[in-house]
Amino acid sequence: MMAKLFRAVIMGPPGSGKGTISERIAQSFGLKHLSSGDFLRENIAANTEAGVLAKTYIERGLMVPDHVMTRLLLPRLEEMTRHSWLMDGFPCTLAQAKALNSTCDLDLVISLNIPYETLKDRLSDRWIHLASGRVYNMGFNPPRVQGRDDLSGEPLIQHDNDQPEALVSRLRHYKDVAKPVIDLYKSKGILHTFSGTETDRIWPYINSLLSTKIPSRPETDTQHIPLP
Ligand SMILES: Nc1nc2c(ncn2[C@@H]2O[C@H](COP(=O)(O)OP(=O)(O)OP(=O)(O)O)[C@@H](O)[C@H]2O)c(=O)[nH]1
Numbered sequence: 297m298m299a300k301l302f303r304a305v306i307m308g309p310p311g312s313g314k315g316t317i318s319e320r321i322a323q324s325f326g327l328k329h330l331s332s333g334d335f336l337r338e339n340i341a342a343n344t345e346a347g348v349l350a351k352t353y354i355e356r357g358l359m360v361p362d363h364v365m366t367r368l369l370l371p372r373l374e375e376m377t378r379h380s381w382l383m384d385g386f387p388c389t390l391a392q393a394k395a396l397n398s399t400c401d402l403d404l405v406i407s408l409n410i411p412y413e414t415l416k417d418r419l420s421d422r423w424i425h426l427a428s429g430r431v432y433n434m435g436f437n438p439p440r441v442q443g444r445d446d447l448s449g450e451p452l453i454q455h456d457n458d459q460p461e462a463l464v465s466r467l468r469h470y471k472d473v474a475k476p477v478i479d480l481y482k483s484k485g486i487l488h489t490f491s492g493t494e495t496d497r498i499w500p501y502i503n504s505l506l507s508t509k510i511p512s513r514p515e516t517d518t519q520h521i522p523l524p
């Protein structure tokens with residue numbers, strides 16, 4: 297009999313640690329970590345129609361329109377019939393959440409609730425490897441060589457919109473668009489919210505929640521993760 301797959305979404309404001317926590321979940325539970333930012337970067341690099349369109353928004357620091365995001369992501373999710381996954385960065389808006397809903401049933405949504413001061417400190421200290429999207433923080437997870445990506449050795453950059461001046465409006469925007477999405481998942485009974493200032497302190501709670509839902513062993517390419 298085919299084992300049931302596990303599908304989860306992680307939400308939170310910019311800098312809340314979605315990427316960092318997703319990596320830990322992927323490693324501990326063998327879920328595939330899917331990221332909207334990675335899908336966008338892949339499509340931009342491959343010059344797909346959606347990628348070319350998305351690029352024009354991202355270059356201007358804008359959110360990519362819902363219809364472009366759903367056209368790009370939903371077919372990829374539909375293909376994932378053999379893997380449990382955790383999606384980071386999608387859905388961002390109610391329209392995206394409704395579109396996702398029509399494609400698959402989510403088992404769980406993690407929402408990160410992190411104070412503004414913490415986000416500001418983290419993001420002003422965030423360094424990014426543009427080509428891969430790998431992130432570093434000079435205090436929390438510094439690169440092995442200062443200013444260089446651990447894998448490629450290429451230079452790291454900082455985003456202007458990670459600086460405090462841009463952060464206030466990004467956070468306001470996140471709150472406005474995320475609220476109805478959070479309400480939707482709350483009403484479905486699948487929302488779990490975690491609050492705190494340090495990823496290392498939040499992680500044990502997420503770990504223990506997921507341990508009740510998924511066995512903690514890595515998934516191989518051909519296995520499904522059965523639910524207990
Ligand atoms: N000081 C500190 N930095 C952290 C902690 N957790 C994550 N970070 C860093 O904070 C920054 C933001 O974390 P990400 O995992 O990129 O957050 P995100 O929610 O994916 O951010 P977006 O991609 O902008 O939506 C990165 O530079 C991380 O290395 C923490 O507990 N303490």
Ligand SMILES: Nc1ncnc2c1ncn2[C@H]1C[C@H](O)[C@@H](COP(=O)(O)OP(=O)(O)O)O1
Nearest residue numbers: 310332333336354359360365385386387388
């Ligand atoms: N679900 C979504 N809807 C609309 N735009 C999105 C999106 N997910 C990502 N984007 C856009 C906004 C970002 O400028 C860009 C890169 O995504 P990211 O790597 O998650 O970015 P960042 O860490 O800069 O927030 O893509």
